[in-house]
Every structure is written in C-alpha cells, then in structure tokens.
Amino acid sequence: MTTHPAARALRATPEGLLWEPSERWVRGTAGDVTVVDSRHPVLVWEPRLPVPQYAFPREEVRTDLLRPARHPPAGGHTGATVFYDLEAGGGVRPNAAWTFPAGDLAGHVAFEWFRRTDTGLDHWYEEEEEIFVHPRDPHTRVDAVPSSRHVRVEIDGTVVADTRAPVLLFETSLPIRYYVPRGDVRLDLLDATDHSTRCPYKGTAASYWSWRGGAAVPPNIVWSYPDPLPAVAAIRGRLAFFNEVVDLTVDGERLRRPVTPFSASLGV
Structure with a gap:
C-alpha cells in the first residue's frame, strides 16, 4: 500500500x-x-x-x-x-x-x-x-468552484431552492456543499435567526435561517457568508443547506443524506 x-x-x-x-x-x-x-x-x-x-x-x-x-x-x-x-x-x-x-x-x-x-x-x-476556531490544516483543501449543475433542494417535500448556477464547495473529508444564488431560494419559506459561526477556511457565516414549516427539522440549517475569506470569494452572499437534513437532487439524481461530524449536533 x-x-x-x-x-x-x-x-x-x-x-x-x-x-x-x-x-x-x-x-x-x-x-x-x-x-x-x-x-x-x-x-x-x-x-x-x-x-x-x-x-x-x-x-x-x-x-x-x-x-x-x-x-x-x-x-x-x-x-x-x-x-x-x-x-x-x-x-x-x-x-x-x-x-x-x-x-x-x-x-x-x-x-x-x-x-x-x-x-x-x-x-x-x-x-x-x-x-478563527483552529489553525488551518495544510492537508485540507477548500475549493469554491462555479458550476452549471442543476441543483434542487427540498425540505419535507417542498422545493426551497432550484438553480442552474450553484457554486460547489469542495472541502476535504466533507460532502460537497452547494451554494445557491439568493434569488433561487424561497426565502419566504425560511426565518432568519441571530445564529452565526466561524470557520478558519471560509470566515464568518453571519446569516442563518431556519425552516418555517411544521416538520421536525432542526433550526439553522441554511447559512450564508456575506464576506467570506478571499480564497472562497465565489460563495459570497449565496445560501447553502446542510445536506444531512435536506433532500438534494443534482442533475436529476437524488443524493443520499451523508453522515458527517455535524450530524450529531443536528440530531440526525
């Protein structure tokens, strides 16, 4: 080996x-x-x-x-x-x-x-x-890549985002995160929260949203980086969803929900 x-x-x-x-x-x-x-x-x-x-x-x-x-x-x-x-x-x-x-x-x-x-x-x-949070690992890559894939996001059977212009964020050991233009997201189905997090690779996720529907969906499952670090500037202002709790369909293929280090905190 x-x-x-x-x-x-x-x-x-x-x-x-x-x-x-x-x-x-x-x-x-x-x-x-x-x-x-x-x-x-x-x-x-x-x-x-x-x-x-x-x-x-x-x-x-x-x-x-x-x-x-x-x-x-x-x-x-x-x-x-x-x-x-x-x-x-x-x-x-x-x-x-x-x-x-x-x-x-x-x-x-x-x-x-x-x-x-x-x-x-x-x-x-x-x-x-x-x-922020911890030193950046030199053996971890984080790449934000514009794409023309067709991405649809559903929560409890309702389409909350549909785009053909996502930015795909590839981060070592994590699933692809799909960053969707704000105009392609049904913000009327989401409630803004005061939650925020920091990432050593992306900066401060200062905007979070929760699902407005009645399903048993954890809070703060949607986030955005208004001012990301220069290395991932392509995700600026776009919205991403936790793959762990939403249903993603990419180019007609329904993706399986991954199990990640975030799964426990999300209750899944």
Whole structure:
C-alpha cells in the first residue's frame, strides 16, 4: 500500500501526537498584549482530534506572563506535562497554556486557540489574516468552484431552492456543499435567526435561517457568508443547506443524506 506523502511527512511522539513544522508567521493576543509572536510554529495533532493546534518555541512566547496553573485539569491535552495560567488582558486566564514532555516537542508551549469562557487568547493571526476556531490544516483543501449543475433542494417535500448556477464547495473529508444564488431560494419559506459561526477556511457565516414549516427539522440549517475569506470569494452572499437534513437532487439524481461530524449536533 502506498503511503500518502503528507502522512509520511508527519512525525510522531511516544504519546501519540503527530506534528510537523510550519513556515507561517503566527501571533496570538490577549487584550492589547501580544503573547505569541512566532516564525517557527509547529502544528500538532492530538489523537482523536481531527483538527491541529499550534505549539511555539518558548523563546517566541511571553513566558513572563505564564504562571504554574493553580488548578490544572485532570485530563487535559494529550502529552501535556505542565499547565500554565496566563496573566494578561486584564485578568488571569486559567490553563491557557501547556508544555510537552522531553523529546521532539520539548521546549514548546501550546495555547488554547480561542477564548473559551475565561481561558485562551482573544485573537490569532497567520501573517496578516485573522484566523478563527483552529489553525488551518495544510492537508485540507477548500475549493469554491462555479458550476452549471442543476441543483434542487427540498425540505419535507417542498422545493426551497432550484438553480442552474450553484457554486460547489469542495472541502476535504466533507460532502460537497452547494451554494445557491439568493434569488433561487424561497426565502419566504425560511426565518432568519441571530445564529452565526466561524470557520478558519471560509470566515464568518453571519446569516442563518431556519425552516418555517411544521416538520421536525432542526433550526439553522441554511447559512450564508456575506464576506467570506478571499480564497472562497465565489460563495459570497449565496445560501447553502446542510445536506444531512435536506433532500438534494443534482442533475436529476437524488443524493443520499451523508453522515458527517455535524450530524450529531443536528440530531440526525
């Protein structure tokens, strides 16, 4: 069996961590304090977690702001040996950082990627672009491709979208998402909500809609990126549907509803 080149490039630690160096310039801030300013970050994958995190050489971290954690977590992160509280941004952020055992990652510090309740940093940047949720995986592709396929979307037997000008979004390990022009969607059948989400590859999905019908359909199954990241600019203002809970017919072929990491949160 041939091993994928990306898999060969990853290095492993005895604790089961996979890692590889990155050439991106990464910065992390807490309030108006730059806590991390690194040109030699390392991407680290923990077992059973599908997305990476960053670890940084100690000399590229404001270690003077770190204090041994007063209440380190019982489980914590795989391979973590010591946890630190962070004093920055106007307060103490518990268990915001941790270090690894001696070996390949010795001398590196990892941080909670985004601020969750009272821990983690406020903002992260790769070069001059702010990144949300988690670092972008260099082994994941996200391509937004205009198409002339005929796409029809139904909810509970009702056609809510019909287009011959979709943009197809191909994202590694996920089903194709079909982004439909707003004019080809029955917005009168949907209710706008105040829900929003962030994606490290696409930006902020600031607009969501729920099905107005009476069927047992989960909320927030339709979304749009009003101002997506430049790499996927073609989806700007278009609407997409969770394939997991709607019925999609593409060029006359009814697609099976996929099972994805989103299925559990959607209740399917």
